[in-house]
Amino acid sequence: MDLSAINPVLLIASLMVAATPILLAAIGELVVEKAGVLNLGVEGMMIIGAIAGFATAVESGSPTLGFVVAAAAGAALSLLFVFLTQVVLANQVASGLALTLFGLGLSALLGQSYVGVRPPEMAQIQLPVLSDLPFVGPILFSHDPVLYFGIALTAAVGAMLKFTRGGLILRAVGENHDAAHALGYKVVRIRILAILFGGACAGLGGAYISLIRVPQWTEGMTAGIGWIALALVVFASWKPWRALLGAYLFGGVTVMQLNLQAAGVAIPVEYLAMSPYLITILVLVILSADKSRAPAALGRIFHASR
């Protein structure tokens, strides 16, 4: 065993990368659930984003364009969910599951000719002095732009929900859609916008996996990250900063367990492999022991006549 081989700076830098797709998807889903909609299709939207972003980046040579198209593709798939749950008022759980299955299948079809292809690389941001600083340089100042975008988005969503009128309306719709409707807010329209936002975020998260984290395309490559993001929203008690913490914790333990293995720590590999899930759930359960609860109208169908 040689723990000195683990470099804490590189460890933190790579846990941030590992956490970013989870964070992006979780923030999107958080907004959706705050609006009172339960979309279980995160995994499906992520994988569609992953292949759409990958294909676009390969064909156009521009990873940035890939991310834009990935967000659009995620939002486009979520339109299907919008139609099912907001127009024909289908069950949200069933529709979400259908979205995941459909997304996985469609992405496999679209991705047939992209297996084993190399995507163009996205340049990391290198700031002249800051990136060379010891310790903080590699951690804070030498990542790809999307990672910073994820953190900024978390801050923006947190502030929006807490301090703005828009956030208040969104929460009102999620807590009691009948009251919000009575006050004259367009419940369905607000929910549709929230779902589209969630889809775009999931698409970005998916593209982050296929374009930066791996970077490669394979069928089913999101490997359950969408489900982890979904669970994270619940365990984070619908609070953006806790979702950030949970995502980093999960990413951290994922990277750490590989580091421990490589350093030859004598813990059976199976325990190490399940540790990210256990530790993340444990910490978030402890954190959520306060009074916070789910948005009251979560998963309930709204129709103006009732």
Add this chain to the structure above:
Amino acid sequence: MKLKSLLATAAMTLGLATTGYAEDKTKVGFVYVGPVGDGGWTYEHDQGRKAVVAEFGDKVETVYVENVAEGPDSERVMTQMALDGADLIFTTSFGYMDPTINVAKKFPNVKFEHATGYKRADNVSTYSARFYEGRAVQGTIAGHMTKTNTIGYIGSFPIPEVIRGINSAYIHAKKVNPDVEFKIVWAFTWFDPAKEADAAKVLIEQGADVILQHTDSTAPQAAAQAAGNVVTFGQASDMAEYGPFPRVSSIIDDWAPYYIARTQAVIDGTWSSVDTWDGIGAGMVGIGEISDAVPADVKAEALALKEALASGEYHAFTGPLNKQDGSAWLADGETADDGTLAGMTFYVEGLDGDIPQ
């Protein structure tokens, strides 16, 4: 009567639903663990399948199912293939071993060929390649190329096949570089680019400047390329798109001659259950072009080793060798027998860490 007609209808529907095969064609099925475009293991098996098609043309019909999970699901896939009239089925991953045996019992007239396993039956053959010979060549190059004296190894599952590879690579790296150290990460998957990329990154962060992989995707190659100064080797397939650096050489599996020979045997009616284990000499294991990133003398040494392995004058496991715990395994000049190699579950002396159980 009613039941019979019901069954007949069901069988007909099944036939219609698939392809409605012609009676005189020999139907060959392939069960793959990854996608045919993985650029590694499954890709090469599919090249073998294509070679069968090219060789026999209209006389054979091939079918394949990709991304079949090891375990019960594979049993379903094999059963379906057998029901669809396959005469010969190649199951191309270690984890298909028990399912293959189970399905073979139900279809005594269908021939099965299981790759890398050790369980046989009257209608089940096994075949594998002596990849460890290729690992010996890799280890030699790796030992010379490493500057940090740290070599990272991404293992898939702790099965004899993979452990043999680790031991063989280590023995030969150590031979040319006594200071060399192996860091081993088990990914517990054959094919998961995200996990493989993570494992490669971690190994690189911990100072490895050579990465050997026993997983099937090219993700570790991409991670090494991003790191800039890390050497890799193609696994199962040439992975030449990552050459000449980081990929400096590769182990290539060539299944085509075997698949053609076995299909021929089924057509001729001469098929029998055998255990095939061929190496560099028989051409089942190929060494990919050693790139110019490798110094000429190292390249010459590696090629000389390859020749010695091919001709049989040198065995990759030649004593004196001890097991990890220090107990004697092979005496000076003694070579390992196939039985021990086939069931290898121990590291050789010098390797750190435990093999997960």
